[in-house]
Amino acid sequence: MDHHASASSLPSDSQSRWAAEVLLVDDDAPMRQLIIDYLARFSLRGEGAANGTEMRQALARTRFDIIILDLMLPGEDGLTLCRWLRKEGTTPILMLTAQSEPTDRIIGLELGADDYMAKPFEPRELVARIQSVLRRTQDNQGVRRGATRTHIRFDGWKLDGIRHQLESPSGMIVPLSNAEVRMLWVFIEHPRQVLSREQLLDATRGRSIEAFDRSIDLQVSRLRQKLGDDPRAPRLIKTVRGEGYLFDAQKIGN
Known part of the structure; x- marks a missing residue:
């Protein structure tokens, strides 16, 4: 069955029944269609793409709520496409990786992927991960636990949670990934509280993710780089040996 044809033939009044738009980038056509059909059972409208070219064409047609991106693709691989997607915007990315490649998962998270799943996986777990990522994305957009702030200042910096960017004390704009x-x-x-890697993992990705301490270290490293924090003598995000990290901003306010 041609998915693009079936999706475009949906009557306009049925579009409202979809809870989210999902783009699945995977070169395995039978598996792609099986997943798309399964997602529909949970009000998730799936669209398929076999490679980077088809992915870009789909993105030009539709605004997706999440992108499921296979690591092993012909031509441009998943990591290359993940890097491109992060330069273009902040749409959440869930990467599909081989069970035996933890390094690729870590690199994917470092490049800005929001979550990953190792193949093979249960379709129901994929749905749960999609729903979890979408909830966290809503949190980032202001529907956060008991909080209404979307902008905050600290030590001369300004965080814009809507646009996913930082403004430096000198006025330079620094883009941020969802993570x-x-x-x-x-x-x-x-x-000024010590947060363990487990606490950071739980707060930023949820307990469903395997505890990759190294992925948290890499994210902290990237965040330090964007904040201009010297990794050898960090001023804002300090390492507490054997315990975790401490955010030592002196002034925090709206």
Whole structure:
């Protein structure tokens, strides 16, 4: 069955029944269609793309709520496409990786992917991960636990949680990934408190993710880089050896 044809033939009044638009980028056509059909059972409208070219064409047609991106693709691989997607915007990315490649998962998270799943996986778990990522994305957009702030200042910096960007004390705009926004909010909400890697993992990605301590370290490293924090003597995000990290901003306010 041609998915693009079936999706475009949907009557306009049925569009409202979809809870979210999902783009699945995977070169395995039978599996792609099976997943798309399964997602529909949970009011998730799926569209398929076999490679980077088809992905860009789909993105030009439709505004997707989440992109499921296979790591192993012909031509441009998943990591290359993840890097491109992060330069273009902040649409959440869930990466599909091989069970035996933890390094690729870590790199994907570092490049800005919001979550990953190792193949093979249960379709119901994929749905749960999609729903979890979408909930966290809503949190980033202001529907956050008991919080209404979307902008906050600290030590001369300004975080814009809507546009996913930082403004430096000199006025330079620094783009952030979804994961970086979440991590920075966690630090800001817990100033001068030691947060363990497990706490950061839980707060930014949820307990469904395997505890990759290294992925948290890499995200902290990227965040320090964007904040201009010297990794050898960090001023804002400090390492507490054997315990975790501490956000040492002196002034936090609206």
